[in-house]
Amino acid sequence: QVQLQESGPGLVKPSQTLSLTCTVSGGSISSGSYYWSWIRQPAGKGLEWIGRIYTSGSTNYNPSLKSRVTISVDTSKNQFSLKLSSVTAADTAVYYCARDRFGELAYWGQGTLVTVSS
């Protein structure tokens, strides 16, 4: 059974870079035809897809965030990562990682709350 776990700082200062890592267990991140996605959810609001990466390194990003987002993968550690630069309070949210098969997000991490505040 595939499991995903987000990790990273829970508090980031405005204008700094948010960095999160998703560790995949129960299977190799390189096996199968899967993308690996990041999604976020502000408190009390809906879901926003941030972007995804294939293990080849190919990425797709939400155009509204594209200028600030970088998603990378480290197959040796079975991890993929999210960097979001120049954060503001509007980036405060629960951030989820998920396994993406043809856009179907069947496996999710538990989520991690990131607060942007000085």
Next chain:
Amino acid sequence: DIQMTQSPSSLSASVGDRVTITCRASQSISSYLNWYQQKPGKAPKLLIYAASSLQSGVPSRFSGSGSGTDFTLTISSLQPEDFATYYCQQSYSTLLFTFGPGTKVDIK
């Protein structure tokens, strides 16, 4: 961008009720439509993929239908554990996956 809308935004229902939630896309997305259930403090859970395929392990009281721009999620007999928020998501545009705003199902 493909915009997703859902109706209703919330509903109150009783255990045993038949519940239908509608999702509409701003353009045709064929059958590239997925449904998720989210409970408070938890990650979303995939229920239905490709508009009508039941995800493994999901009870058969959940079903999905539709294609093109109009889709429905039906719960044939609402159970206590089904009180949650439901989201649709289009996976037609691989450049930008978008979710509907959600439908909250609570107890009448």
